[in-house]
Amino acid sequence: MKRTRGLAAVIAAGALLIAACSDDKTTDSTTAPSTGDTVAVETTVATGETTVETVADTTPVTEPAAEGWAVDTDICVDPDSANAPIEGTVKIGSVMPLSGSAAAAAFAPVKDGYEAYIKYANEKGLLGDVTLEVTIEDDQYNAELTPGAVAKQIDAGVNIFSGIIGSPNNLAVRDTLNDNCIPQLAALTGSPAWGEVADYPWTTGQLVPYSVESAVYAAQIAELYPDGAKVALFHVNNEFGQYYVDSFKELADQYGIEIVGEETIESTDSNPPTAQVTTIAALKPDVIMAVPLGAQCISFLGEVANAKAANPDWTPATFLTNTCASSLILGASGQAANGLYTSSNLIDVVDPANAAIPPVAEYLAYMTGLGKADIAATATAGWTTAEVTVAILIQAQASPEGLTQASIVNAARNFTHTPSLGLPGVEFKMNGEEDPFLAESLIVRQYAVAADGSGTFTDIGKLITDFES
Amino acid sequence: MKSLVSIREGGLASWAFRLGAAALVAGLVLWIPTSAGGGLISTAIEALTLMSAAMALNLILGYTGQISIGHSAFLGIGAYTTGIFVSRWGFSPWLTFPIAFAIAFVVGVIVSFPASRIKGVYLALVTLSLGLVFPQLLTWKKLSWLTGGGAGLPNKDSQLQTTGFNIGRKEGQMLHFEIFGWNPFGDLRRPDNKAAFWYWIAAGVAVIVYLVCRGVVKSRIGRSMIAIRDNETAAAVMGVNLVRTKAFVFGLSAGLCALPGCVVAIKIGSVSPEGITSLTVKGAITFLIVMVIGGAGSLWGPIVGAALYVFVTEKTGEWANDDAIPALIRPLFAWAKVPPGDGIFAILLILLMFVAPRGIVGLWNQYSSRIVRVLPRPAGAVGPAPMAAVAVSTITDSEGEHE
Numbered sequence: 001m002k003r004t005r006g007l008a009a010v011i012a013a014g015a016l017l018i019a020a021c022s023d024d025k026t027t028d029s030t031t032a033p034s035t036g037d038t039v040a041v042e043t044t045v046a047t048g049e050t051t052v053e054t055v056a057d058t059t060p061v062t063e064p065a066a067e068g069w070a071v072d073t074d075i076c077v078d079p080d081s082a083n084a085p086i087e088g089t090v091k092i093g094s095v096m097p098l099s100g101s102a103a104a105a106a107f108a109p110v111k112d113g114y115e116a117y118i119k120y121a122n123e124k125g126l127l128g129d130v131t132l133e134v135t136i137e138d139d140q141y142n143a144e145l146t147p148g149a150v151a152k153q154i155d156a157g158v159n160i161f162s163g164i165i166g167s168p169n170n171l172a173v174r175d176t177l178n179d180n181c182i183p184q185l186a187a188l189t190g191s192p193a194w195g196e197v198a199d200y201p202w203t204t205g206q207l208v209p210y211s212v213e214s215a216v217y218a219a220q221i222a223e224l225y226p227d228g229a230k231v232a233l234f235h236v237n238n239e240f241g242q243y244y245v246d247s248f249k250e251l252a253d254q255y256g257i258e259i260v261g262e263e264t265i266e267s268t269d270s271n272p273p274t275a276q277v278t279t280i281a282a283l284k285p286d287v288i289m290a291v292p293l294g295a296q297c298i299s300f301l302g303e304v305a306n307a308k309a310a311n312p313d314w315t316p317a318t319f320l321t322n323t324c325a326s327s328l329i330l331g332a333s334g335q336a337a338n339g340l341y342t343s344s345n346l347i348d349v350v351d352p353a354n355a356a357i358p359p360v361a362e363y364l365a366y367m368t369g370l371g372k373a374d375i376a377a378t379a380t381a382g383w384t385t386a387e388v389t390v391a392i393l394i395q396a397q398a399s400p401e402g403l404t405q406a407s408i409v410n411a412a413r414n415f416t417h418t419p420s421l422g423l424p425g426v427e428f429k430m431n432g433e434e435d436p437f438l439a440e441s442l443i444v445r446q447y448a449v450a451a452d453g454s455g456t457f458t459d460i461g462k463l464i465t466d467f468e469s
Numbered sequence: 470m471k472s473l474v475s476i477r478e479g480g481l482a483s484w485a486f487r488l489g490a491a492a493l494v495a496g497l498v499l500w501i502p503t504s505a506g507g508g509l510i511s512t513a514i515e516a517l518t519l520m521s522a523a524m525a526l527n528l529i530l531g532y533t534g535q536i537s538i539g540h541s542a543f544l545g546i547g548a549y550t551t552g553i554f555v556s557r558w559g560f561s562p563w564l565t566f567p568i569a570f571a572i573a574f575v576v577g578v579i580v581s582f583p584a585s586r587i588k589g590v591y592l593a594l595v596t597l598s599l600g601l602v603f604p605q606l607l608t609w610k611k612l613s614w615l616t617g618g619g620a621g622l623p624n625k626d627s628q629l630q631t632t633g634f635n636i637g638r639k640e641g642q643m644l645h646f647e648i649f650g651w652n653p654f655g656d657l658r659r660p661d662n663k664a665a666f667w668y669w670i671a672a673g674v675a676v677i678v679y680l681v682c683r684g685v686v687k688s689r690i691g692r693s694m695i696a697i698r699d700n701e702t703a704a705a706v707m708g709v710n711l712v713r714t715k716a717f718v719f720g721l722s723a724g725l726c727a728l729p730g731c732v733v734a735i736k737i738g739s740v741s742p743e744g745i746t747s748l749t750v751k752g753a754i755t756f757l758i759v760m761v762i763g764g765a766g767s768l769w770g771p772i773v774g775a776a777l778y779v780f781v782t783e784k785t786g787e788w789a790n791d792d793a794i795p796a797l798i799r800p801l802f803a804w805a806k807v808p809p810g811d812g813i814f815a816i817l818l819i820l821l822m823f824v825a826p827r828g829i830v831g832l833w834n835q836y837s838s839r840i841v842r843v844l845p846r847p848a849g850a851v852g853p854a855p856m857a858a859v860a861v862s863t864i865t866d867s868e869g870e871h872e
Contacts (some may be wrong), residue, residue, distance in 0.1 A: 035559035099786075139785050143737050143744035148515055151664060152508030168621070168744030172737045176663060237608045238743050266608065266617075267743060 021200035040245075060414035069413050069432025071201045073406050076181035086159050086403040090127070090393060092118070092134045094160035095149045095173075096165045097141035106411045107165055109375040110134050110188070113382025114163055117372055121243040121390045127397060132173060143168035147176065160185060160408055162389040163206070163382070167191040167239055170203070180200045183409045185392060186385045186438070190242065195436035197413070204412050204430065206385050208345065208439045210240065210468045216343055217319045218248060220444045221287050221462065222255035224317060230260045232316075234300065236293045237264040244321065245292045259349070260285050265296055272299040283309035287317045290324075297324035298333050305336035317341060322442075327377055330447055330455055341460065343442040345426045346384065346419070348457065350377045360422035384419050388428060388438070392416045440467040472842035478844045486841070491610065498672060502665035510664040514736065516761035516779040518729040521678045522747070523759040525725035526745075528682055530757075531765035532691065533718050534698030535584050536592055538600035538753050543723040545748030546573045547730020552622040553615060562735055569731050572726040577723025581716040588701075596861025600750040604742040621741020633763030667736045674728045681725060683768055685718075694718055698766075702739050708836035726756075758814060762821060778814065785813055 006135040051423065062067070073082040094114065097107050118134045121127065135158070137149035146169040150161065164170050170187040178200050186206035187194055190213070194205030235241035245262065252259055261283045263276035273292075277300070280288060292300045297320065304318060318340045325342040327350050347354050354360050354457050363383060367376045395411035397403045415438070417428045428438045444460040447460040476482040490505055498579045501513045526540045550569035560568075562567060583595050606612065608619045616622070635827040685691050696704035734740050746752055753780070763774020785802075788794045794802055802813075825832035 140746070141743075142746040143517070143739070144733060144747060147664070147736065148508065148511030151506070151511040155506035155508045166744075168737070168739055168741055171739050172744070175738060179663065237610075237619035239741060240619055244621040264610065266605065267619075 006289035028181045057179050060116070060290075069197075069410070071181075071406055071409050071413070077179060078181070082181040083401070083404050083408045086405070087130075089131045089133050090156045090403065091156070091321075092132060092389065093150065093156075093161045094134065094163045095139045095146050095153075095161075095169065096136055096163070097138070098138035099140055100386055102274035106216045107141075109372075109378035110165065110382035110385075111161070111371050112370075113367075113377055113379030113384075115382075116367060116372065116379065117383045117386035117390070119370075120366055121386070126390055127393060129444075130397065130403065132393075134386075139166075139169060141166055141169070143172040146172045150176065154180065154182065158182070160389075161404060162186045163188050163385040167193065169196075174200055174203050181405055183405055183412065185408075185412055186388055188381070188385060196438045198435040201413070202409050204409075204436075204438065206388065206438055209437055210243040212437075212440050213322065213343060214244050215251055215444060215467060216442045216444060216464050217289060217341070218251040218257060219464070219466075220341065221257060221289075221317075221319065223461075225256075227287055228256040228258060229286040230258050231287045231289050232261040232263070232280040232283055233259060233289050233291075234263045234265070234273070234280060235291035236296065238265050238267045240293070240323075241267075241291045245289075248289060262316060265292060267293055270295060270299075272303050273377045274303055277303035277307050277342070281311055281314065284311075284314050285316055287319060288439075289319045291321045292324065294329075297329045298336075301333040301336040301340070325445070325447075327455070328368055331453075334453060335449050337447055337455065341444055342447065343444050344419050345423055345442050345463075346380055347423060348377075349421065361452060363421060380421055384421055387419060387421075388417060391415075391463070423463060425465070427468075429468065435468070441465045472838055473840050475842040475844055477844045477846070483843065492865045502668045504625045505509055507664050510668050512779055512783055514664070514668050514732075516775050517668070518747075519759055519779065520728040520772050521671075521732075522726050522752075522756045523726075523763070523775055524675075524678045524682050524768075525722045526634045526756045527760050527765060527768075527771050528685065528694075528725070529718055529722040531760060531767070531770065532686055532698060533694040533715065534587070534588075535715060535719070537596040537722075538593050538750070538757065539580075539596035539601075539603075540722070540726050540756050541748050541750060541752035542599050542603035543573045543577065543605070544578060544727035544730040544733070544752060545603050545742075545745070546723075547727030548734040548740045548745055548748055549616060549622075549730075550727065551731040551734040552617075556622050557615070558618040562731075566728060566731050569727040573727035574720040574724035578720040580723070581719030584719060585712045585715050597750070597753075604749050607748075608744050617741070619741070619743075621739060621744060630697045642726070650727055667732070670735065671732045674732055678725045678728060679768070679772075681721070685721065686768065690714065690717065694708070756817060760828075762814075762818060764830030764832075767828070767830040767834075770828050770830045777829070781813060781817075809850045 073079045076082045088226055096111050098111065114136070117385060118132050122132055135153060137153060139145040139149050143166070146164070146166075150164075150173045153161070158403055161177060162174075162183075162185040164173070164184065164426070165188045167187075167189040170184070170189060170191075171193065174184065174193075181202060184203040186204060188206050190207040190210040191205065192209055192211060194200075194203055195209070196203075220225060221231065225395050228358045231248075231252070233245050241264070250258070263273070265273050265276060273296070288304065290297075292301055301318075301320075304316075308314060308316075320340050320342045322343045325344060327348070330337040330340075347357065347360055349360050349363060355364065363380075364373070364376055367373055367379065372379065391407060392412045392415060393403065395415065396407040399407045399411060401407040401410075413430050413432050415428065415430045419426065419428055422428075423443060426439075426441050429435055429439050441463050445457040446460055448454065448456045448458065476486060502510055505513075522540065522544055525543070526537060529535050529537055550572055551562060551565040554568060555562055555566045580596070580599060583653040584592055587595065607616045607621075609616075610618060612618070686694070693704065693709040696707065697714060698711050699713060701711060730748070735747055737744065742748060747755070758780045759774040760771050761774070762777060763772065764770030788802060821828065825835075827834070
């Protein structure tokens with residue numbers, strides 16, 4: 001018994017120490033977002049023409065609230081509380097993975113970007129006398145812990161939640177927040193579940209739905225291969241990957257696409273997907289549609305490059321989810337990333353060509369002032385999410401009801417905003433049940449790697465707004 | 470060794486002591502959902518779930534000496550049984566508890582067969598493989614018609630909401646009791662009081678698991694389990710059927726571990742390997758830590774261990790910012806850019822192995838006799854001991870006397 005107990009203790013202690021050490025090491029690493037939630041919105045280098053156009057069009061604008069959809073507070077547990085004026089301070093709560101897994105390292109910059117914008121908004125007095133206060137709890141990307149973290153913040157008097165990361169995590173608290181009539185804004189995932197306005201009016205999403213991104217790629221593939229394309233799918237085997245490929249499969253016939261193979265990788269698998277890519281290479285598809293996560297993006301691109309070298313007559317086009325389209329990931333992939341297609345709706349803030357754009361310059365200067373210049377590229381997701389949240393609050397404040405939980409969600413559901421770091425033409429819009437998703441525009445981009453290793457994005461066509469409701 | 474207080478087992482003082490302790494626990498259990506905030510209720514649910522899983526593991530590891538690092542799979546069986554039966558086939562969530570128990574029991578019995586032939590690190594590896602394979606199995610494409618694959622259940626259409634999976638959401642399902650205007654369970658009809666409803670389910674499961682464990686441990690099977698743990702050969706010689714006992718205990722432990730899985734599934738409203746860490750190997754390691762820290766081979770060990778684990782992780786979870794760390798210990802942990810809860814627990818575990826190899830409950834048992842000593846019931850005594858069984862600070866007992 002003594003030996004058994006000792007063995008158990010040694011195993012447990014060892015596992016804990018390894019976990020504790022690895023967390024710390026990965027915090028500052030250059031890992032890109034490693035979950036399905038599209039936070040890697042920055043690109044590396046854009047064309048000169050685009051830059052000039054961008055200067056003119058990226059002034060942040062929030063249009064006045066349109067009359068229209070309004071939430072029914074009669075079904076709230078406490079309608080008075082939902083309609084009570086919020087004065088002095090708006091308490092914003094959020095839950096993000098800050099420890100516990102590799103995801104923590106990937107999402108730490110999102111938290112920094114979010115907090116930075118709230119600080120910026122307070123300094124600029126964007127809400128007049130009203131101060132913003134944000135608390136971000138840690139759920140280790142474990143949906144079991146999210147309800148507790150949210151309940152704790154409700155106890156502390158949080159008025160709204162914003163920027164909760166992860167689909168299961170948001171789902172785990174959606175009922176509670178809707179029952180309590182507390183706005184759950186800008187869920188940082190692209191799940192279609194955030195479009196269920198009738199059942200969950202208090203929950204809104206922030207990212208481009210995964211299905212829209214899939215459709216954008218399918219349309220682009222059809223344009224590249226007008227006679228039909230053979231496509232092999234490679235995706236991470238979780239909710240994120242499955243949404244993507246399911247959406248893609250549904251559109252395949254419409255765009256003359258034949259799915260010739262499908263390979264998967266587990267989200268926790270850090271080994272290069274050699275076997276999967278070898279299987280795909282044997283099928284010789286025209287296109288590989290890939291949805292890996294974080295560091296898997298790098299190893300996947302490396303394996304594809306190896307497979308191409310072994311099959312010189314095979315030159316497939318590679319479409320990579322924009323989760324991977326970070327300067328960190330593509331830069332680390334080197335020549336293997338050359339020629340791939342991806343998408344975006346935000347300006348690449350680390351591209352020197354964009355540095356002169358006023359909102360980019362202001363953002364970079366502010367982050368540098370906070371000592372966070374090193375994470376500026378990956379913090380844009382948090383910055384933009386906070387910007388959207390503040391814009392909603394400003395709109396609610398200007399409404400006849402003033403700032404209340406109900407007016408905030410009404411503002412969110414009747415919302416038009418041009419994000420400061422958005423590409424020209426990108427508008428974040430929601431319109432009640434008619435348009436339940438905030439962002440549905442994307443531009444397809446191709447990545448080219450120069451001999452010196454530097455990367456350049458070239459826009460392919462125009463911003464696709466066809467999926468805007 | 471001198472004790473401040475000595476009480477006779479079965480005496481009035483002994484009963485008063487027991488009733489006082491029971492009242493304290495009952496008071497705490499009732500106070501949380503009726504008076505505490507949602508944050509504390511959620512924390513309590515977490516602790517109760519962890520307690521139940523660790524108590525189930527304690528049965529096989531603490532009492533029978535069979536190491537298992539794969540109990541997360543059994544919890545996962547519970548979670549997925551609830552998810553699948555409710556969302557796919559429209560079962561009542563309540564019915565999924567016994568079904569989950571039965572399925573996990575059968576799987577546990579199957580796993581026990583290698584356990585009857587191997588032990589120590591080899592058995593640890595077998596169970597570890599179970600813990601590792603289980604999440605892979607859930608995401609296996611060929612099983613996605615059942616498990617929902619990588620996306621889990623529900624995936625696209627919140628089916629679980631409409632089939633009663635989230636039992637707190639349906640009207641009329643929750644009862645409301647009042648005793649002279651006081652509602653002992655909290656007003657469970659209020660939709661914003663769903664956490665209290667989940668709390669009672671978690672508490673009910675924890676009580677059931679505790680009572681089953683207690684009943685088994687104090688039965689003939691319990692004595693067989695302890696005999697196997699202490700010396701397998703001697704147990705076999707004394708007539709204990711090793712294979713049957715191990716199979717039963719493995720099955721029972723697995724079945725009990727599935728019950729908190731059902732609670733987790735109901736609470737979260739969806740199941741996926743990525744969304745529920747407890748069904749991955751990390752969960753199995755956590756159960757192990759909780760049990761070892763609390764005290765393996767004691768009924769209260771997992772309860773104390775789970776409460777402590779949740780308390781420490783809650784507290785240290787706020788320490789991501791250096792300013793939040795208490796000044797006294799800030800130099801020790803300020804370097805960590807992530808909450809140092811797991812690290813603190815690792816250190817605590819190592820220290821405990823030196824100071825208290827039998828866990829916190831073992832440490833309490835070792836030193837509590839200096840304060841309160843329970844004297845055994847006199848041989849042949851059946852009824853309550855005489856009133857004069859309490860003596861304060863005067864009884865000197867010889868070393869080795871029964872505690």
